[in-house]
Amino acid sequence: MTTITASATQYIDSIIQKLSGNENVEKLIEKLTAKENRSTILGSAAVLLTAYYVLINQLELNRPKGFRNIPKLNNRKNVISLFRNDPFVDRYNANLKALLEDQGIGRARMAGNDIIFLATPEYSRVLLNNNDMFLKDTTETSPKYTLVRKFFGGINLVFSNGDVWKRHRAVANPAFHRSWDTKLFGHCANEMSEQMDKDMANEGSVEIHSMFQRLTLDALGLAAFGFDFQSLRNPKGRYVTVYNDLMKGALNGLYFLFPYLDRFPIGQRYKMHQKLKEFDELLYDIIKTKKAEIESQNITANSDLLTMMIKAAESEGTVAKLTDQELRDNLSIFFLAGHDTTANSLACTLYYLALHPEYQDRAREEALAAIGDDGTVPTSEQIKHLPFIDNCIKESLRLCPSVAQLPGRVMADDYHLTNGYLLPKGSRVILSIYSMHHNKKYWGDDVETFRPERFDESANGGKKVDPYLWVPFSFGSRSCIGQQFSMIEQRVVLTMLLQRYVFKLPADSPHREKLQFGRGGLLHPANLRLEVVDRA
Numbered sequence: 001m002t003t004i005t006a007s008a009t010q011y012i013d014s015i016i017q018k019l020s021g022n023e024n025v026e027k028l029i030e031k032l033t034a035k036e037n038r039s040t041i042l043g044s045a046a047v048l049l050t051a052y053y054v055l056i057n058q059l060e061l062n063r064p065k066g067f068r069n070i071p072k073l074n075n076r077k078n079v080i081s082l083f084r085n086d087p088f089v090d091r092y093n094a095n096l097k098a099l100l101e102d103q104g105i106g107r108a109r110m111a112g113n114d115i116i117f118l119a120t121p122e123y124s125r126v127l128l129n130n131n132d133m134f135l136k137d138t139t140e141t142s143p144k145y146t147l148v149r150k151f152f153g154g155i156n157l158v159f160s161n162g163d164v165w166k167r168h169r170a171v172a173n174p175a176f177h178r179s180w181d182t183k184l185f186g187h188c189a190n191e192m193s194e195q196m197d198k199d200m201a202n203e204g205s206v207e208i209h210s211m212f213q214r215l216t217l218d219a220l221g222l223a224a225f226g227f228d229f230q231s232l233r234n235p236k237g238r239y240v241t242v243y244n245d246l247m248k249g250a251l252n253g254l255y256f257l258f259p260y261l262d263r264f265p266i267g268q269r270y271k272m273h274q275k276l277k278e279f280d281e282l283l284y285d286i287i288k289t290k291k292a293e294i295e296s297q298n299i300t301a302n303s304d305l306l307t308m309m310i311k312a313a314e315s316e317g318t319v320a321k322l323t324d325q326e327l328r329d330n331l332s333i334f335f336l337a338g339h340d341t342t343a344n345s346l347a348c349t350l351y352y353l354a355l356h357p358e359y360q361d362r363a364r365e366e367a368l369a370a371i372g373d374d375g376t377v378p379t380s381e382q383i384k385h386l387p388f389i390d391n392c393i394k395e396s397l398r399l400c401p402s403v404a405q406l407p408g409r410v411m412a413d414d415y416h417l418t419n420g421y422l423l424p425k426g427s428r429v430i431l432s433i434y435s436m437h438h439n440k441k442y443w444g445d446d447v448e449t450f451r452p453e454r455f456d457e458s459a460n461g462g463k464k465v466d467p468y469l470w471v472p473f474s475f476g477s478r479s480c481i482g483q484q485f486s487m488i489e490q491r492v493v494l495t496m497l498l499q500r501y502v503f504k505l506p507a508d509s510p511h512r513e514k515l516q517f518g519r520g521g522l523l524h525p526a527n528l529r530l531e532v533v534d535r536a
Ligand code: HEM
Pocket: 157, 158, 169, 220, 333, 334, 337, 338, 339, 341, 342, 345, 401, 402, 403, 406, 407, 471, 472, 473, 474, 477, 478, 479, 480, 481, 482, 483, 485, 486
């Protein structure tokens, strides 16, 4: 484009030089510059410029062909739906589904950026195997004074790239890849049972999603840094309230659209910034205590994530230590990444088991065979082999992937897909996990039916599900570091609950026809009430 403009200017200059001195031309210039003609000329210039601008924008003549060929999504409707904060699935079904499931690719323009959606296992393979080309969109782009930036930190495992990400992942890997003490999750499952019994006695049903949110917050607090939020026992406790308020505040869409509102926060927003200071004091206190414990050798084999991360950095020698601020930022991001995600998965799985009693019976049979019926917390060994329950969790994560779209990537350079499409440098790319998980082409006509057998290799002639197609935890080197943690938590909790209760969907449940989803960033059931009947 710049080359074309430069040559055009040179060409016009040479013509002006040739024409200067020519009497007719000089008369014409005189006419054009006369005062009375100026408004006409300015008007015509404005019309020409507008026409040029419209042509460039509508026909996109300034964009490369490979990009222009990518089918366009219905942008206007999609943006309106975003502003209305419609639940993700409604927005997807109305505006994205048809094109993405048919073409596997589509593009839109939002807030001045090109967004390209990818939705086939082939594109998924390309994206997930090219981390240096498809860069994570980091929080560094949001100003330092925003609540979201202060809460989740500038640089952490989730929002970093290249060598910085490698360093954080190297420190966190040993902390996650080890056997987890099932007692921790068992303790939380027992606490949840007590609360469910109370709700059943008082209300006749249990809102299962919020119950799981409380369970996973308690489990993560204990596992991450040995702190008990006690949100199951006391949902209005000091730190639970602080944490929940901060989450709500950090994910408030208004401040994503207008981040500068956080520069001089007032009223409730000001109070949130103050609460963050309280939360930070707690985290830094815990870090200090853990460091002192490590120094005095006062640590056990079943230490929390934080202790393991500090120890990993100190004993490896090869990986640089994380600063207190980096440790704090990672702890904070573990909460964002690892608590609601698991809660949503547990809630959806229990919903499908309540909807399909025959699958629930089969899952319970497997649970009882593995862990017995005496009400004790299962051991790691006992929950190692639960193929049917695992398949129920997988099928539930297929239908309800908590992370419905992989967080955005930014193209480090122009990238040509094999079929001629171009992903231009700087454009944003989103892998639509939800679209791949709901496409008939890949899963058959019963795509919307809960059928755990899809994941049973022996029932499918040894055929495995493509790991780039089923990606609730993503895949490859940047896949979810907490996958094993989450699966162990889900196995312990589900086996213990199935051992003790029968779950039923109330006859008048709004979820009877299909699961209804709530608003917000992660895919989760909206107000899901189940009847929880004691087997005894
Ligand atoms: C059902 C539960 C979970 C789901 C569906 C889930 C999903 C995901 C997905 C899709 C990613 C990839 C994000 C991306 O590449 O942009 C991811 C990354 C991550 N998850 Fe999870 N997650 C779950 C549980 C957890 C838990 C329990 C933790 C921690 C305690 C956790 C911590 C993380 C972290 C730190 C990353 C970033 C890894 C990296 O970039 O190296 N997740 N998760």
